[in-house]
Amino acid sequence: MDSSPTPEHIALAQAVAAPQHGPRPLPLFLNILWRETQDDPELRRRAFIGLRKYQEAQRPPPAPPGHCVATAGPARLLQYGAATDGNPVVFIPSLINPPQVLDLSESRSMLRHMAAAGHAAYLVDWGAPSAQDAMLGLDGHIMERLLPMLAALPRPPILVGYCLGGTLALGAAAMQRFPAVATIAAPWRFDAFPAADLDLIANMWRGAKAMCERIGYVPMEVLQSGFWAMDPARTIAKYAAFADAAVGSDAEHAFLAVEDWANGGAPLSFAAGRDLFESLYADNASDAGRWRIGGRAVDIAALDCPTLSIVSTSDRIVPALAGPRLSEEHSLHLGHVGMVVGGRAREILWEPLSDWISDHGG
Template sequence: MDSSPTPDYFALAQGDAAPQHGPRPLPLFLNILWRETEDDAELRRRAFTGLRKYQHAARPPAPPAARCVATAGAARLLQHGAANDRNPVVFVPSLINPPQVLDLSEGRSMLRHMAAAGHDAYLVDWGTPAPQDAQLGLDGHVTERLLPLLAALPRPPILVGYCLGGSLTLAAAALHRVPAVATIAAPWRFDAFPTADLDLIGGLWRGAKPMCQRIGYVPMEVLQSGFWAMDPARTIRKYAAFADADAGSDAERAFLAVEDWANGGAPLTYAAGRDLFDGLYSRNLSGTGRWQVGGQTVDPAALACPTLSIVSTSDRIVPAAAGPRLREERSLSLGHVGMVVGGRARETLWEPLSHWLFTQGG
């Protein structure tokens, strides 16, 4: 029998400082960790060690803030490049998790790469919804937030949307003439998601919907629990692997930046959550040509401008088959987040996308 002392797992999980640096919701994470390591004491030990290391690790200073050039409600338009005689390029992130995934750190920033390459690049920050925004649906995020930001620019911009932001850019392009649109890992054909994932997401939403309706928003913790449930084993393994990362290494810095991003973010408005889960995930409105925004059906095939869809064959969050059918399509083999911030993002996504933008006048 192993006579080594039993670790104080509660102390490891809670720590004695920096409780804000922890997976949200922490109790659910601990439940998943315990369940996934039930038959592997060593994996459990390493996962708890990685968790405490994540909670206590020193964070580098955030990159310098970009300049805000326009606001619409809580949303802001942040300029990363310098104005020039080319078309502006506006990057639109998902409503889920903060926009910083596109500007994660000095060395892992698609926006800073695009600015350095000569693009007049902008990033949409959706901000934190106010209580009176409870009925602001996905359509309102396009018509009352995104379109006013675009109108503040001196000329129509090229749009680049990531994840759900890609779906919203297609809606914006249907209402506001733009030179070109590119989407990255954008969900569109929801019937292409695995049935098990649709059932999982549907069940989580049915359970959370009454509470979300009462409070007027969808807490980030509800969304995070869905992501974890899709691949709980991977969630725990990455924390176990982090236990072995060298202090101050690029691997440690990358893990901290990505996990802090994944565990942060404002809630969704209730109406946006309802539109997303009841309208898109459940009824596949976009994939069946029935999604309307601003009184107009959003049909990517009807867009008059050049369009590009970039998907990944190893994306666990948005399967490649779920992407929109656009005039050009390119496929990668990196994960949903890794494709935009991973070690190969520059060569596989940033540089090819930059070249495409230049060919479109951006």
């Protein structure tokens, strides 16, 4: 059976597409949808209902971001909590997708929860790389973006990094001392990823590298295609399930917010993408002690501050075994995104993390 969508079907989907034509890239999403539902007409019908619903839904106005207190190139440091006598707490998101996953909405915001709990909370917004940033690698994001912004704070902050932001937080902590460092779903031991995922990522980069080098950046669509390929069945099933979400419900608002976040975001600089896919994923440089920043090897075993690694046994993007080995470790059973924005995130992650931060001067 031909698993490709027909021209008429693509035209129909595009005719009802929202202005952002999400999910991005839409043609690839349609191809996955058609392939994954070729033996299940009812699933296909419901997935298309969910897709149309996603594209046509009215979005509530976004919550206003924090106040900008420092910049470094396109990156900004946004303040959410009032200054206190304790250490500031800086939350570092991944370079992939926008930072809003940590401030998704008024009711699903780790940053607003931390501010309400009395922490002087800040969020890094990496911004969009310019043409001059093509050769800014992961080390450059730490040395030329992150550390200069942290220096603008009244005292050294506690660092909390999510996903690749946790990897960068550990790199920053290897360059200078911070009061404490916590990581959430941070990839570090890349040889612990499933072999199939490593092959998928290697093939994706092999096919995209020449184009990315020519244009100087890695488009978000390249990264999104990799995420979808890891679990195509789930990619389609969630849209089919969304067909039943009541209009105006919390479930609808949550789905829209998460999917808009997942389909948005600036590209990676070419050098950051090359570092991520070649040095970390392919070479496991971080865990093997071969990752160098500012000419120095990153050795997390040598960190002399309290450290915490939070992982999830049900994380499909960053498996629990791929997290760093730090002085404290905590395991959850929530998805990669659900652990920070899901209905149980406050109870399972936000509140225990807030207590840990308080225990270490935050």
